[in-house]
Amino acid sequence: METTFLERASQIFSTNVNKRKEQQEDVSVLYEQIGRLKMDIEFLKKVIEKPSCARVKLVEREHPSISVSHQCDDLLDVCRSSLYYKPIGQ
Numbered sequence: 001m002e003t004t005f006l007e008r009a010s011q012i013f014s015t016n017v018n019k020r021k022e023q024q025e026d027v028s029v030l031y032e033q034i035g036r037l038k039m040d041i042e043f044l045k046k047v048i049e050k051p052s053c054a055r056v057k058l059v060e061r062e063h064p065s066i067s068v069s070h071q072c073d074d075l076l077d078v079c080r081s082s083l084y085y086k087p088i089g090q
Helices: 001-045 054-057 067-077
Strands: none
Touching: 001 067
């Protein structure tokens, strides 16, 4: 019995190391998601209960980490085309 344990000891300990690496990767992915969600929350604090014409003005085209597409479609619920619309002079 000791012989089989000693023969397989390297396998047992290497699987633990692999599991720890996988867990660390999972944790870093989760922290990344938490960071993105925190940015979304900060962005949404500006948006609460505003009409769509006001929400269009809140799009930050040069935001360093939230894309225009994500801002319009997911956070502000406005059509991206409304950003580029220019009314004809009246």
